[in-house]
Amino acid sequence: MSRKNPIKTIELFAGVGGFHLGLNQCNSKEQEAYNVVWSNQWEPSTKRQHASEVYQERFPDTKHSNEDIAKVIEEGFAEIPNHDLLVGGFPCQDYSVARTLSKADGLQGKKGVLWWSIHDIILKKGKNAPSYLLLENVDRLLKSPAKQRGRDFAIMLSSLNDLGYIVEWRVINAAEFGMPQRRRRVYIMAYKKGTGIHKKIRKLKEPSSWLTGEGVMNKAFPMKLEKPINVPFVIEGDLADISENFIDYNPKKSPFNTVGVMIDNQVYSSKGLPDFDDSKALHTVKWKTLRDVLQDDSEVPEEFYLKGELDKWEYMKGAKKEERKTTAGFVYNYSEGSMVFPDALDKASRTIVTGEGGATASRFKHVVATNKGLRRLTPVELERLNMFPDGHSELATISNAKRAFFMGNALVVGIVEGLGKSLYESHSKL
Ligand SMILES: C[S@@+](CC[C@H](N)C(=O)[O-])C[C@H]1O[C@@H](n2cnc3c(N)ncnc32)[C@H](O)[C@@H]1O
Structure with missing residues:
Protein backbone atom coordinates (compact mmCIF):
# COMPACT_ATOMS: atom_id res chain seq x y z
CA MET A 1 0.00 0.00 0.00
CA SER A 279 -4.10 22.26 23.58
CA LYS A 280 -2.76 18.86 22.49
CA ALA A 281 -6.09 17.30 21.44
CA LEU A 282 -6.11 15.65 18.01
CA HIS A 283 -9.90 15.99 17.89
CA THR A 284 -11.92 19.18 17.49
CA VAL A 285 -12.70 20.76 20.86
CA LYS A 286 -15.66 23.01 20.20
CA TRP A 287 -18.47 22.54 22.71
CA LYS A 288 -17.90 21.40 26.27
CA THR A 289 -21.16 21.87 28.13
CA LEU A 290 -24.84 21.38 27.51
CA ARG A 291 -25.25 25.17 27.47
CA ASP A 292 -22.74 25.40 24.60
CA VAL A 293 -24.93 23.33 22.27
CA LEU A 294 -28.27 25.05 22.92
CA GLN A 295 -30.03 26.76 20.04
CA ASP A 296 -31.58 30.15 20.59
CA ASP A 297 -35.20 29.92 21.81
CA SER A 298 -36.27 31.77 18.66
CA GLU A 299 -35.09 28.77 16.58
CA VAL A 300 -36.91 26.18 18.69
CA PRO A 301 -40.40 25.04 17.59
CA GLU A 302 -43.22 25.14 20.20
CA GLU A 303 -43.52 21.33 20.31
CA PHE A 304 -40.32 21.09 22.38
CA TYR A 305 -41.64 23.14 25.33
CA LEU A 306 -43.29 21.21 28.17
CA LYS A 307 -47.00 21.96 28.05
CA GLY A 308 -48.83 21.25 31.34
CA GLU A 309 -48.05 17.78 32.71
CA LEU A 310 -45.23 19.26 34.78
CA ASP A 311 -46.30 17.09 37.70
CA LYS A 312 -45.74 13.99 35.50
CA TRP A 313 -42.21 15.10 34.59
CA GLU A 314 -41.48 15.88 38.26
CA TYR A 315 -42.76 12.47 39.28
CA MET A 316 -40.67 10.66 36.62
CA LYS A 317 -37.53 12.59 37.55
CA GLY A 318 -38.11 12.41 41.32
CA ALA A 319 -37.03 9.94 44.01
CA LYS A 320 -39.59 7.22 44.68
CA LYS A 321 -40.23 4.24 46.89
CA GLU A 322 -43.43 2.43 46.01
CA GLU A 323 -45.13 -0.89 45.52
CA ARG A 324 -45.53 -1.96 41.91
CA LYS A 325 -47.29 -4.88 40.28
CA THR A 326 -46.08 -6.92 37.31
CA THR A 327 -48.59 -7.79 34.56
CA ALA A 328 -48.68 -11.29 36.09
CA GLY A 329 -49.89 -9.73 39.35
CA PHE A 330 -46.64 -10.11 41.31
CA VAL A 331 -46.21 -7.20 43.78
CA TYR A 332 -42.70 -5.84 44.41
CA ASN A 333 -41.01 -2.85 46.05
CA TYR A 334 -39.55 -0.32 43.66
CA SER A 335 -37.22 2.53 44.51
CA GLU A 336 -34.98 4.95 42.67
CA GLY A 337 -33.17 8.21 43.48
CA SER A 338 -33.93 11.58 41.94
CA MET A 339 -32.50 12.94 38.69
CA VAL A 340 -31.24 16.49 38.29
CA PHE A 341 -34.27 18.34 36.87
CA PRO A 342 -33.91 20.41 34.78
CA ASP A 343 -30.52 19.23 33.46
CA ALA A 344 -27.41 21.15 34.57
CA LEU A 345 -26.23 23.46 31.78
CA ASP A 346 -22.71 24.13 33.03
CA LYS A 347 -21.51 20.53 32.53
CA ALA A 348 -21.35 17.97 29.75
CA SER A 349 -24.78 16.40 29.30
CA ARG A 350 -25.93 12.97 30.38
CA THR A 351 -25.77 10.20 27.74
CA ILE A 352 -28.35 10.48 24.96
CA VAL A 353 -30.56 7.38 24.86
CA THR A 354 -32.62 6.10 21.94
CA GLY A 355 -35.93 7.05 23.64
CA GLU A 356 -34.93 10.72 23.81
CA GLY A 357 -37.59 11.92 21.33
CA GLY A 358 -41.36 12.43 21.70
CA ALA A 359 -43.40 14.63 24.04
CA THR A 360 -44.40 12.17 26.80
CA ALA A 361 -42.88 12.73 30.24
CA SER A 362 -39.83 10.55 30.89
CA ARG A 363 -37.08 10.10 33.42
CA PHE A 364 -34.26 9.95 30.89
CA LYS A 365 -35.10 12.62 28.35
CA HIS A 366 -33.11 15.79 28.81
CA VAL A 367 -35.01 18.90 29.91
CA VAL A 368 -33.40 22.33 29.95
CA ALA A 369 -34.58 25.59 31.52
CA THR A 370 -34.39 28.51 29.09
CA ASN A 371 -35.69 32.10 29.23
CA LYS A 372 -38.86 30.92 27.51
CA GLY A 373 -39.45 27.96 29.83
CA LEU A 374 -38.68 24.26 30.25
CA ARG A 375 -38.15 22.31 27.07
CA ARG A 376 -36.73 19.13 25.59
CA LEU A 377 -33.68 19.12 23.34
CA THR A 378 -34.09 19.64 19.60
CA PRO A 379 -32.67 17.20 17.02
CA VAL A 380 -29.96 19.73 16.19
CA GLU A 381 -28.91 19.97 19.86
CA LEU A 382 -28.77 16.19 20.07
CA GLU A 383 -26.62 16.15 16.93
CA ARG A 384 -24.29 18.70 18.50
CA LEU A 385 -23.94 16.56 21.66
CA ASN A 386 -22.55 13.84 19.37
CA MET A 387 -20.54 16.45 17.46
CA PHE A 388 -22.46 15.74 14.25
CA PRO A 389 -22.98 18.66 11.83
CA ASP A 390 -26.27 20.53 12.33
CA GLY A 391 -29.09 18.93 10.35
CA HIS A 392 -27.14 15.77 9.46
CA SER A 393 -30.15 13.54 10.16
CA GLU A 394 -32.75 15.92 8.71
CA LEU A 395 -34.84 14.67 5.81
CA ALA A 396 -38.39 15.70 4.96
CA THR A 397 -39.54 12.11 5.53
CA ILE A 398 -37.84 11.55 8.92
CA SER A 399 -39.60 12.47 12.20
CA ASN A 400 -37.94 14.31 15.07
CA ALA A 401 -38.37 11.23 17.28
CA LYS A 402 -36.44 9.14 14.70
CA ARG A 403 -33.70 11.74 14.60
CA ALA A 404 -33.43 11.48 18.39
CA PHE A 405 -33.31 7.67 18.08
CA PHE A 406 -30.41 7.90 15.60
CA MET A 407 -28.44 10.05 18.01
CA GLY A 408 -29.11 7.64 20.89
CA ASN A 409 -27.57 4.90 18.74
CA ALA A 410 -24.68 6.93 17.38
CA LEU A 411 -21.30 7.92 18.81
C1 LIG B 1 -25.10 1.02 17.56
S1 LIG B 1 -25.81 1.32 16.02
C2 LIG B 1 -24.47 2.08 15.18
C3 LIG B 1 -24.68 3.53 14.93
C4 LIG B 1 -23.62 4.22 14.08
N1 LIG B 1 -22.29 4.06 14.60
C5 LIG B 1 -23.94 5.69 13.90
O1 LIG B 1 -23.05 6.52 14.05
O2 LIG B 1 -25.09 6.03 13.61
C6 LIG B 1 -25.89 -0.29 15.28
C7 LIG B 1 -26.57 -0.33 13.92
O3 LIG B 1 -26.53 -1.66 13.42
C8 LIG B 1 -27.71 -1.87 12.65
N2 LIG B 1 -27.94 -3.33 12.52
C9 LIG B 1 -28.51 -4.16 13.42
N3 LIG B 1 -28.54 -5.42 12.95
C10 LIG B 1 -27.98 -5.39 11.70
C11 LIG B 1 -27.73 -6.39 10.70
N4 LIG B 1 -28.08 -7.66 10.90
N5 LIG B 1 -27.13 -6.01 9.55
C12 LIG B 1 -26.77 -4.72 9.34
N6 LIG B 1 -26.99 -3.74 10.25
C13 LIG B 1 -27.58 -4.06 11.43
C14 LIG B 1 -28.78 -1.13 13.43
O4 LIG B 1 -29.89 -0.79 12.63
C15 LIG B 1 -28.03 0.10 13.94
O5 LIG B 1 -28.20 1.19 13.09
Missing part, protein backbone atom coordinates in the same frame (compact mmCIF):
# COMPACT_ATOMS: atom_id res chain seq x y z
CA SER A 2 1.45 3.34 -1.01
CA ARG A 3 1.73 5.80 1.88
CA LYS A 4 0.01 8.42 -0.24
CA ASN A 5 -3.10 6.36 -0.80
CA PRO A 6 -5.99 7.03 1.56
CA ILE A 7 -6.85 4.19 3.93
CA LYS A 8 -9.62 2.30 2.15
CA THR A 9 -12.39 1.81 4.67
CA ILE A 10 -15.66 -0.09 5.01
CA GLU A 11 -18.26 0.89 7.60
CA LEU A 12 -20.50 -1.81 9.10
CA PHE A 13 -23.63 -1.22 11.24
CA ALA A 14 -23.28 2.25 9.84
CA GLY A 15 -26.43 3.86 11.31
CA VAL A 16 -26.34 7.45 10.08
CA GLY A 17 -22.56 7.39 9.67
CA GLY A 18 -20.83 8.54 12.86
CA PHE A 19 -17.61 6.73 11.91
CA HIS A 20 -17.74 8.16 8.42
CA LEU A 21 -18.01 11.73 9.75
CA GLY A 22 -15.13 11.23 12.18
CA LEU A 23 -12.87 9.76 9.50
CA ASN A 24 -13.77 12.56 7.06
CA GLN A 25 -12.56 15.01 9.70
CA CYS A 26 -9.11 13.43 9.40
CA ASN A 27 -8.95 14.47 5.74
CA SER A 28 -7.44 17.78 4.72
CA LYS A 29 -6.86 19.59 1.45
CA GLU A 30 -3.30 18.28 1.38
CA GLN A 31 -4.02 14.70 2.34
CA GLU A 32 -7.01 12.40 2.03
CA ALA A 33 -6.35 10.09 4.97
CA TYR A 34 -9.49 7.93 4.69
CA ASN A 35 -11.85 6.96 1.91
CA VAL A 36 -14.99 5.11 3.00
CA VAL A 37 -15.66 2.95 -0.05
CA TRP A 38 -18.51 0.72 1.17
CA SER A 39 -21.04 0.74 3.98
CA ASN A 40 -23.74 -1.54 5.32
CA GLN A 41 -26.78 -0.67 7.44
CA TRP A 42 -29.96 -2.70 7.95
CA GLU A 43 -32.50 -2.20 10.71
CA PRO A 44 -34.16 -5.54 11.52
CA SER A 45 -37.10 -4.10 13.49
CA THR A 46 -38.70 -1.84 10.85
CA LYS A 47 -39.80 -2.16 7.24
CA ARG A 48 -38.69 1.31 6.33
CA GLN A 49 -34.94 1.80 6.52
CA HIS A 50 -34.69 5.30 7.97
CA ALA A 51 -31.00 5.30 8.97
CA SER A 52 -30.03 3.91 5.58
CA GLU A 53 -32.04 6.68 3.85
CA VAL A 54 -30.11 9.34 5.77
CA TYR A 55 -26.78 7.61 5.16
CA GLN A 56 -27.27 7.44 1.40
CA GLU A 57 -28.40 11.04 1.22
CA ARG A 58 -25.35 12.30 3.14
CA PHE A 59 -22.72 10.05 1.61
CA PRO A 60 -23.75 9.55 -2.03
CA ASP A 61 -20.20 8.66 -3.11
CA THR A 62 -19.98 5.63 -0.82
CA LYS A 63 -21.42 2.35 -2.12
CA HIS A 64 -24.18 1.42 0.30
CA SER A 65 -25.74 -1.92 1.11
CA ASN A 66 -29.08 -2.05 2.95
CA GLU A 67 -29.28 -5.78 3.70
CA ASP A 68 -28.76 -7.94 6.75
CA ILE A 69 -24.97 -8.16 6.93
CA ALA A 70 -25.15 -11.92 7.61
CA LYS A 71 -27.05 -12.34 4.32
CA VAL A 72 -24.52 -10.22 2.43
CA ILE A 73 -21.69 -12.40 3.74
CA GLU A 74 -23.51 -15.58 2.82
CA GLU A 75 -24.99 -14.63 -0.53
CA GLY A 76 -23.13 -11.61 -1.85
CA PHE A 77 -19.66 -11.65 -0.36
CA ALA A 78 -18.04 -10.45 -3.59
CA GLU A 79 -19.87 -7.15 -3.10
CA ILE A 80 -17.69 -6.34 -0.07
CA PRO A 81 -14.58 -4.67 -1.49
CA ASN A 82 -11.09 -5.36 -0.22
CA HIS A 83 -10.23 -2.72 2.37
CA ASP A 84 -7.47 -1.60 4.73
CA LEU A 85 -9.70 -0.62 7.65
CA LEU A 86 -12.98 -2.05 8.89
CA VAL A 87 -15.02 0.15 11.27
CA GLY A 88 -18.31 -0.42 13.07
CA GLY A 89 -20.34 -0.18 16.26
CA PHE A 90 -22.00 -3.52 16.88
CA PRO A 91 -24.23 -4.80 19.70
CA CYS A 92 -23.06 -6.52 22.87
CA GLN A 93 -24.55 -10.05 22.61
CA ASP A 94 -23.71 -13.57 23.75
CA TYR A 95 -20.52 -14.48 21.83
CA SER A 96 -20.13 -18.02 23.15
CA VAL A 97 -19.53 -20.88 20.74
CA ALA A 98 -20.27 -24.59 20.90
CA ARG A 99 -18.35 -27.48 19.41
CA THR A 100 -20.23 -28.88 16.44
CA LEU A 101 -20.89 -32.60 16.20
CA SER A 102 -18.98 -32.82 12.97
CA LYS A 103 -15.28 -32.23 13.50
CA ALA A 104 -14.93 -30.69 10.05
CA ASP A 105 -17.27 -27.82 10.96
CA GLY A 106 -15.32 -27.11 14.14
CA LEU A 107 -17.01 -24.41 16.16
CA GLN A 108 -20.36 -22.75 15.85
CA GLY A 109 -21.35 -19.30 17.14
CA LYS A 110 -24.96 -18.41 17.91
CA LYS A 111 -27.01 -17.26 14.89
CA GLY A 112 -27.70 -13.53 14.64
CA VAL A 113 -24.71 -12.57 16.80
CA LEU A 114 -23.20 -9.68 14.90
CA TRP A 115 -19.66 -10.03 16.20
CA TRP A 116 -19.39 -13.17 14.06
CA SER A 117 -20.26 -11.12 10.95
CA ILE A 118 -17.19 -8.96 11.52
CA HIS A 119 -15.15 -12.08 12.22
CA ASP A 120 -16.45 -13.84 9.09
CA ILE A 121 -15.56 -10.92 6.82
CA ILE A 122 -11.98 -10.94 8.11
CA LEU A 123 -11.75 -14.73 7.87
CA LYS A 124 -13.23 -14.93 4.37
CA LYS A 125 -11.00 -12.12 3.09
CA GLY A 126 -8.01 -14.37 3.88
CA LYS A 127 -4.78 -12.77 2.69
CA ASN A 128 -6.75 -9.62 1.82
CA ALA A 129 -8.05 -9.20 5.39
CA PRO A 130 -7.95 -5.56 6.55
CA SER A 131 -4.77 -4.21 8.14
CA TYR A 132 -6.72 -2.41 10.84
CA LEU A 133 -9.99 -2.58 12.75
CA LEU A 134 -11.72 0.19 14.69
CA LEU A 135 -14.78 -0.94 16.63
CA GLU A 136 -17.08 0.56 19.22
CA ASN A 137 -19.31 -0.99 21.84
CA VAL A 138 -20.91 -0.35 25.23
CA ASP A 139 -18.39 -0.82 28.03
CA ARG A 140 -20.49 -3.68 29.42
CA LEU A 141 -18.82 -5.80 26.73
CA LEU A 142 -15.71 -6.00 28.93
CA LYS A 143 -17.70 -7.63 31.74
CA SER A 144 -20.39 -9.70 30.10
CA PRO A 145 -22.05 -12.09 30.64
CA ALA A 146 -23.00 -11.59 34.30
CA LYS A 147 -22.36 -15.25 35.18
CA GLN A 148 -18.90 -15.49 33.59
CA ARG A 149 -17.53 -11.96 33.69
CA GLY A 150 -15.34 -11.09 30.69
CA ARG A 151 -16.02 -14.27 28.72
CA ASP A 152 -17.41 -12.55 25.63
CA PHE A 153 -14.52 -10.13 25.35
CA ALA A 154 -12.07 -13.01 25.85
CA ILE A 155 -13.74 -14.79 22.92
CA MET A 156 -13.48 -11.70 20.78
CA LEU A 157 -9.82 -11.14 21.66
CA SER A 158 -8.90 -14.76 21.21
CA SER A 159 -10.60 -15.01 17.82
CA LEU A 160 -8.79 -11.86 16.64
CA ASN A 161 -5.54 -13.33 17.91
CA ASP A 162 -6.21 -16.45 15.83
CA LEU A 163 -6.68 -14.16 12.79
CA GLY A 164 -3.26 -12.55 13.39
CA TYR A 165 -4.15 -9.29 15.12
CA ILE A 166 -2.73 -7.44 18.10
CA VAL A 167 -5.70 -5.75 19.79
CA GLU A 168 -5.89 -2.77 22.09
CA TRP A 169 -8.93 -1.21 23.72
CA ARG A 170 -9.80 1.81 25.81
CA VAL A 171 -12.97 2.94 27.56
CA ILE A 172 -13.38 6.58 26.57
CA ASN A 173 -15.85 8.97 28.16
CA ALA A 174 -16.16 11.80 25.64
CA ALA A 175 -16.78 14.37 28.41
CA GLU A 176 -13.40 13.60 29.99
CA PHE A 177 -11.74 14.79 26.78
CA GLY A 178 -13.46 18.14 26.36
CA MET A 179 -16.57 16.94 24.51
CA PRO A 180 -20.13 17.93 25.46
CA GLN A 181 -21.61 14.50 26.34
CA ARG A 182 -20.87 12.01 29.12
CA ARG A 183 -20.84 8.94 26.92
CA ARG A 184 -18.63 6.02 27.99
CA ARG A 185 -17.93 3.51 25.29
CA VAL A 186 -15.21 0.96 24.67
CA TYR A 187 -13.21 1.52 21.48
CA ILE A 188 -11.22 -1.39 20.13
CA MET A 189 -8.37 -1.16 17.59
CA ALA A 190 -6.55 -4.07 15.98
CA TYR A 191 -3.38 -4.23 13.90
CA LYS A 192 -2.69 -7.15 11.58
CA LYS A 193 0.52 -9.10 11.43
CA GLY A 194 2.78 -7.57 8.79
CA THR A 195 1.77 -3.94 9.43
CA GLY A 196 4.35 -1.48 10.79
CA ILE A 197 2.28 -0.92 13.92
CA HIS A 198 2.13 -4.65 14.66
CA LYS A 199 5.90 -4.89 14.26
CA LYS A 200 6.50 -1.88 16.49
CA ILE A 201 4.38 -3.31 19.30
CA ARG A 202 6.19 -6.64 19.07
CA LYS A 203 9.55 -4.93 19.45
CA LEU A 204 8.62 -3.17 22.72
CA LYS A 205 10.71 -4.34 25.68
CA GLU A 206 7.83 -3.59 28.01
CA PRO A 207 4.58 -4.36 26.10
CA SER A 208 2.37 -2.45 28.53
CA SER A 209 4.30 0.76 27.73
CA TRP A 210 2.19 0.90 24.52
CA LEU A 211 -0.78 1.83 26.71
CA THR A 212 0.72 4.99 28.18
CA GLY A 213 3.37 5.91 25.62
CA GLU A 214 3.40 5.75 21.83
CA GLY A 215 0.23 3.67 21.52
CA VAL A 216 -2.23 4.76 18.81
CA MET A 217 -5.11 5.12 21.27
CA ASN A 218 -2.98 6.79 23.92
CA LYS A 219 -1.75 9.49 21.56
CA ALA A 220 -5.35 10.51 20.88
CA PHE A 221 -6.83 9.90 24.33
CA PRO A 222 -3.95 9.87 26.84
CA MET A 223 -4.38 8.07 30.11
CA LYS A 224 -2.25 7.09 33.09
CA LEU A 225 -2.62 3.67 34.60
CA GLU A 226 -3.99 3.32 38.11
CA LYS A 227 -1.56 0.47 38.77
CA PRO A 228 1.49 -0.72 36.83
CA ILE A 229 0.97 -4.02 35.02
CA ASN A 230 3.58 -6.45 36.20
CA VAL A 231 2.25 -9.73 34.92
CA PRO A 232 0.02 -10.29 31.90
CA PHE A 233 -3.16 -12.33 32.09
CA VAL A 234 -3.12 -15.31 29.70
CA ILE A 235 -6.18 -16.38 27.73
CA GLU A 236 -5.89 -20.13 27.44
CA GLY A 237 -7.57 -22.71 25.23
CA ASP A 238 -9.58 -22.54 22.04
CA LEU A 239 -12.85 -20.63 21.68
CA ALA A 240 -14.97 -23.56 22.89
CA ASP A 241 -12.74 -23.93 25.98
CA ILE A 242 -13.13 -20.23 26.70
CA SER A 243 -16.90 -20.44 26.18
CA GLU A 244 -17.16 -23.27 28.67
CA ASN A 245 -14.50 -22.55 31.24
CA PHE A 246 -13.50 -18.92 31.17
CA ILE A 247 -12.21 -17.82 34.58
CA ASP A 248 -14.08 -20.42 36.55
CA TYR A 249 -11.87 -19.42 39.47
CA ASN A 250 -13.31 -15.90 39.63
CA PRO A 251 -16.55 -15.61 37.67
CA LYS A 252 -17.52 -12.34 39.37
CA LYS A 253 -14.66 -10.15 38.24
CA SER A 254 -13.58 -9.53 34.66
CA PRO A 255 -9.81 -9.43 34.10
CA PHE A 256 -10.40 -6.77 31.42
CA ASN A 257 -10.06 -3.30 32.85
CA THR A 258 -10.73 0.00 31.05
CA VAL A 259 -7.42 0.09 29.17
CA GLY A 260 -5.59 -2.88 27.70
CA VAL A 261 -3.70 -4.60 24.93
CA MET A 262 -3.50 -8.25 23.85
CA ILE A 263 -0.35 -9.53 22.20
CA ASP A 264 -0.58 -13.21 21.27
CA ASN A 265 -2.73 -14.52 24.09
CA GLN A 266 -1.13 -12.28 26.73
CA VAL A 267 -3.33 -9.50 28.06
CA TYR A 268 -2.00 -6.36 29.74
CA SER A 269 -4.81 -4.38 31.33
CA SER A 270 -5.38 -1.81 34.05
CA LYS A 271 -7.70 1.04 34.92
CA GLY A 272 -6.97 4.15 32.84
CA LEU A 273 -7.07 7.64 34.36
CA PRO A 274 -7.68 10.33 31.70
CA ASP A 275 -4.85 12.82 31.33
CA PHE A 276 -6.26 15.41 28.96
CA ASP A 277 -4.78 18.67 27.74
CA ASP A 278 -7.02 20.74 25.41
CA VAL A 412 -19.37 11.08 19.59
CA VAL A 413 -17.68 11.90 16.30
CA GLY A 414 -14.69 13.60 17.99
CA ILE A 415 -13.54 10.25 19.35
CA VAL A 416 -13.35 8.72 15.88
CA GLU A 417 -11.60 11.85 14.63
CA GLY A 418 -8.92 11.58 17.36
CA LEU A 419 -8.37 7.85 16.87
CA GLY A 420 -8.43 8.25 13.08
CA LYS A 421 -5.78 10.97 13.10
CA SER A 422 -3.56 9.00 15.43
CA LEU A 423 -3.89 5.81 13.36
CA TYR A 424 -3.12 7.66 10.15
CA GLU A 425 -0.02 9.22 11.67
CA SER A 426 1.36 5.85 12.81
CA HIS A 427 0.32 4.20 9.54
CA SER A 428 2.19 6.81 7.49
CA LYS A 429 5.32 6.73 9.66
CA LEU A 430 5.73 3.03 10.29
